[in-house]
Amino acid sequence: EIVLTQSPGTLSLSPGERATLSCRASQSVGSNYLAWFQQKPGQAPRLLIYAAFNRDSGIPDRFSGSGSGTDFTLTISSLEPEDFAVYYCQQYGTTPGTFGQGTKVEIK
Amino acid sequence: QTHLQESGPGLVKPSETLSLTCTVSGYSINSNYFWGWIRQSPGEGLEWIGSISHSGTTYYNPSFKSRLTMSLDTSKNHFSLSLSSVTAADTAVYYCARGASAPAAAGFWGQGTLVTVSS
Numbered sequence: 106e107i108v109l110t111q112s113p114g115t116l117s118l119s120p121g122e123r124a125t126l127s128c129r130a131s132q133s134v135g136s137n138y139l140a141w142f143q144q145k146p147g148q149a150p151r152l153l154i155y156a157a158f159n160r161d162s163g164i165p166d167r168f169s170g171s172g173s174g175t176d177f178t179l180t181i182s183s184l185e186p187e188d189f190a191v192y193y194c195q196q197y198g199t200t201p202g203t204f205g206q207g208t209k210v211e212i213k
Numbered sequence: 214q215t216h217l218q219e220s221g222p223g224l225v226k227p228s229e230t231l232s233l234t235c236t237v238s239g240y241s242i243n244s245n246y247f248w249g250w251i252r253q254s255p256g257e258g259l260e261w262i263g264s265i266s267h268s269g270t271t272y273y274n275p276s277f278k279s280r281l282t283m284s285l286d287t288s289k290n291h292f293s294l295s296l297s298s299v300t301a302a303d304t305a306v307y308y309c310a311r312g313a314s315a316p317a318a319a320g321f322w323g324q325g326t327l328v329t330v331s332s
Contacts, residue, residue: 135294138315149308149322150259161320193259195319199272202317 107132107196112177113204117213124181124206129193135198141170141179142193144207150193154179184210217309217323225303225325225330231296235323237311243267243287247312249319250283250294254305262307264316265292272316299330306312 108131137157142150152161167182194201194205221233249264263273265283273281282295306325312318
């Protein structure tokens with residue numbers, strides 16, 4: 106199965122700053138089917154980005170995804186207070202689908 | 214507006230079978246999409262369990278070997294998960310989800326249900 110490694114584990118930033126989250130796959134992700142999710146305490150993960158760079162409906166344009174093959178990035182251009190959460194990447198191009206271990210974006 | 218809601222026992226005894234149902238409202242499950250299950254535990258993070266297509270084809274995570282069965286009930290517009298021979302390691306929040314484009318896709322999730330395996 107494809108192993109996804111996210112870095113950093115924790116990102117300490119202030120509102121208004123730019124966040125850059127990385128997701129590296131152990132092998133190429135089929136069709137670049139790489140998704141990014143946001144999860145807040147007590148809630149289910151929420152889809153932000155699918156197929157590497159497509160924003161899901163209703164997702165603000167401060168969220169953007171990039172990358173292909175084995176290296177992917179989620180960028181939050183200017184952090185809003187509601188963006189402090191845990192972010193997961195998932196590859197769904199190959200079964201079994203797999204998730205990264207998460208990056209926590211916390212308030213500095 | 215589509216809504217997914219998990220239901221089932223919150224407590225299961227070791228060696229018994231964990232059974233969950235995901236009831237879908239606002240969309241007919243035999244029209245399209247993949248309907249899947251994902252779990253989340255503190256020790257293992259997020260884990261894709263498997264999915265079933267709108268036509269009934271199943272896709273299972275090999276990690277669950279022969280313990281897993283998924284099914285669709287189009288008359289009730291719900292899909293189900295059955296995981297046998299559970300242990301404490303199966304304690305987790307279980308989510309159902311809908312995915313497009315690929316069996317492991319999970320773009321839209323239910324709220325999740327906590328299942329504890331304990332005697």
